[in-house]
Amino acid sequence: MPFPGAKRWLFIGIVLAVAVSYFAPQFNRYYLGVWTDVGIAIILATSLNLINGYTGQFSLGHAGFMAVGGYFSAWLSLKVGAGIAEAFWFFPLTLIAGGLFAAVVGFLVGVPSLRLRGDYLAIVTLGFGEIIRVIAQNTQAVGAASGLKGIPKLTTLGWSFGLAAVTIYAVTTLVHSTYGRGFIAVCDDEIAAESNGVNTTRTKVTAFVTGAFFAGIAGGLYAHHKQFLSPVGFGWLKSIDIVVMVILGGALGELIEGSLRMFCGRVPLKGLWATLGIVSSAVLLTWLPELLREFAEYRMIVYALLIILLMLLSPAWLFSAISLRRERRSS
Amino acid sequence: MDQLFQQLINGLGLGAIYALIALGYTMVYGVLRFINFAHADVLMLGAFSAFYLAPAVEKMLGGTSAVGVILVFVAAAAICAVIGMTIERLAYRPLRNRPRLTVLITAIGVSLFIEFTGQHKSVFGASPQPFPRMIPEKTFHFGNVIVSGNDLLMIGVTIALLAGMWFIVQRTRVGTAMRAVSHSQQAALLMGVPVNRIISFTFGLGSALAAIAGILYSIKAPGIEPLMGVQPGLRAFIAAVLGGIGNLPGAVLGGLIIGLLETFAGGIPGLSNYRDAIAFGILILILLFKPAGLLGRSTVEKV
Numbered sequence: 001m002p003f004p005g006a007k008r009w010l011f012i013g014i015v016l017a018v019a020v021s022y023f024a025p026q027f028n029r030y031y032l033g034v035w036t037d038v039g040i041a042i043i044l045a046t047s048l049n050l051i052n053g054y055t056g057q058f059s060l061g062h063a064g065f066m067a068v069g070g071y072f073s074a075w076l077s078l079k080v081g082a083g084i085a086e087a088f089w090f091f092p093l094t095l096i097a098g099g100l101f102a103a104v105v106g107f108l109v110g111v112p113s114l115r116l117r118g119d120y121l122a123i124v125t126l127g128f129g130e131i132i133r134v135i136a137q138n139t140q141a142v143g144a145a146s147g148l149k150g151i152p153k154l155t156t157l158g159w160s161f162g163l164a165a166v167t168i169y170a171v172t173t174l175v176h177s178t179y180g181r182g183f184i185a186v187c188d189d190e191i192a193a194e195s196n197g198v199n200t201t202r203t204k205v206t207a208f209v210t211g212a213f214f215a216g217i218a219g220g221l222y223a224h225h226k227q228f229l230s231p232v233g234f235g236w237l238k239s240i241d242i243v244v245m246v247i248l249g250g251a252l253g254e255l256i257e258g259s260l261r262m263f264c265g266r267v268p269l270k271g272l273w274a275t276l277g278i279v280s281s282a283v284l285l286t287w288l289p290e291l292l293r294e295f296a297e298y299r300m301i302v303y304a305l306l307i308i309l310l311m312l313l314s315p316a317w318l319f320s321a322i323s324l325r326r327e328r329r330s331s
Numbered sequence: 332m333d334q335l336f337q338q339l340i341n342g343l344g345l346g347a348i349y350a351l352i353a354l355g356y357t358m359v360y361g362v363l364r365f366i367n368f369a370h371a372d373v374l375m376l377g378a379f380s381a382f383y384l385a386p387a388v389e390k391m392l393g394g395t396s397a398v399g400v401i402l403v404f405v406a407a408a409a410i411c412a413v414i415g416m417t418i419e420r421l422a423y424r425p426l427r428n429r430p431r432l433t434v435l436i437t438a439i440g441v442s443l444f445i446e447f448t449g450q451h452k453s454v455f456g457a458s459p460q461p462f463p464r465m466i467p468e469k470t471f472h473f474g475n476v477i478v479s480g481n482d483l484l485m486i487g488v489t490i491a492l493l494a495g496m497w498f499i500v501q502r503t504r505v506g507t508a509m510r511a512v513s514h515s516q517q518a519a520l521l522m523g524v525p526v527n528r529i530i531s532f533t534f535g536l537g538s539a540l541a542a543i544a545g546i547l548y549s550i551k552a553p554g555i556e557p558l559m560g561v562q563p564g565l566r567a568f569i570a571a572v573l574g575g576i577g578n579l580p581g582a583v584l585g586g587l588i589i590g591l592l593e594t595f596a597g598g599i600p601g602l603s604n605y606r607d608a609i610a611f612g613i614l615i616l617i618l619l620f621k622p623a624g625l626l627g628r629s630t631v632e633k634v
Contacts, residue, residue, distance in 0.1 A: 247436065252408065
């Protein structure tokens with residue numbers, strides 16, 4: 001099932017992003033900042049969803065790739081200096097450079113570690129993420145432990161949402177292409193996929209590298225948004241944040257599809273709801289800490305409870321319980 | 332030469348603690364096939380139990396005594412055993428038949444929950460607190476080598492607990508049931524083994540070991556705080572994987588190797604900044620080249 005009117009959605013997304021960024025100066029700066037964060041979160045969650053969701057390879061090191069992209073593009077902006085950095089074509093170039101560098105690191109990490117499965121893969125990717133953080137912490141060229149300061153403010157709401165639209169477009173069309181069937185096949189059953197002629201290693205590495213590329217772009221956006229990078233911000237807790245976003249997104253998507261199936265009897269615009277789930281979970285989880293700012297000391301406790309509850313009460317389980325009750329009642 | 336012996340003793344003391352923690356990881360992995368991320372936080376809770384119990388016990392008995400120390404150890408172990416069993420009952424048991432990664436994420440959630448609750452100012456608070464001097468520091472001199480009484484205590488306690496573990500697992504009915512569950516849950520259930528109770532027992536046992544390890548670790552550490560379990564927990568986890576996860580002697584061997592490596596590597600300047608990276612590097616190398624560990628058996632996946 002190809003994504004319905006994917007190009008149209010991409011077009012709408014970009015037009016919206018451009019329009020919003022045109023009116024941006026009139027908005028409250030605080031809201032503007034948080035919504036820019038939302039766009040970055042959407043890119044991170046969508047790119048991780050390609051690895052964790054569609055391909056079923058559990059990665060806990062996504063923040064590491066974000067760090068690689070962020071540090072590299074920020075370093076480029078700082079090295080080149082004020083004159084060229086202001087040119088409008090320069091920013092996308094640094095972002096792409098950051099993304100490509102992250103993709104290269106993703107390749108180097110992915111090729112050996114994707115031979116592992118399940119929780120071992122999770123641990124190894126977590127380990128690589130931490131190693132990247134420790135390297136950043138000890139590299140003088142990027143400010144070491146005190147962080148990288150004075151990055152030019154180049155990220156706007158338009159860039160963040162425009163690139164989020166591009167990421168969603170790229171990932172969904174990739175997954176719904178003929179080649180992309182392989183991702184889902186690997187997720188469903190690796191051995192069956194392999195015996196049907198899918199090159200599972202290559203498929204997994206492709207998913208991993210693509211995910212790393214977009215995480216790198218998100219990192220670049222983040223660097224030019226916050227104007228400050230610190231290795232502490234890219235610890236494994238950040239990776240967990242993104243994983244939770246993907247899981248909540250998947251759950252929300254299933255919830256929407258499940259309720260549609262229940263109330264309409266069918267699911268219109270199939271494939272759109274999963275994306276909507278990811279986007280709404282990125283919005284929710286970016287705004288949640290902002291709304292809980294007054295209760296800062298309880299924030300992380302609530303967050304941890306949210307993770308546990310999310311796992312205990314998955315919508316798949318919810319719907320199977322409901323349909324089970326229906327079957328019992330009808331029989 | 333003296334230097335070498337000195338480091339060797341220090342390393343063995345540290346390794347003994349890692350071995351105790353690793354035993355908990357490995358036993359839980361044996362029966363449930365998942366990594367209990369919250370194990371390191373149970374260790375922290377054990378240390379804090381002793382932190383609050385030690386002064387109370389001292390007051391009750393009117394001074395430090397061997398009986399008091401043993402009492403604190405046993406009480407902290409019991410508290411943590413109950414905590415471990417509660418975690419299993421509330422968070423892991425409802426997910427028994429779900430994908431392993433769901434359980435893994437839940438375990439991360441439980442770990443974060445304990446850490447952040449502990450950091451709240453009305454619980455333990457985030458700043459380190461000095462651990463009570465439960466055991467008077469004694470040193471023994473063998474030639475030029477200074478052996479601290481605590482290191483000997485750690486090694487002694489580990490050997491005793493290890494022997495106890497071996498006895499429980501190999502020579503008792505519960506141990507037989509544990510091995511049966513680790514072999515195949517379904518078959519064990521069909522043979523009349525109360526699987527849930529055995530898993531609960533395993534969690535209790537592992538958590539009690541973590542509590543004891545936590546106290547021993549705190550005696551040497553400058554202070555205790557809610558995140559204190561993370562570092563030794565990580566090292567112990569690596570030790571468990573190095574020895575072959577699910578394998579009890581492997582956990583001890585891995586713990587000793589990691590403890591010795593850390594002590595000897597600590598003497599090399601410039602490496603200390605990369606300590607975590609090196610620890611993870613070792614883990615990655617083991618998983619890539621010998622995922623079954625040193626003493627573990629590799630399994631073949633059947634289609």
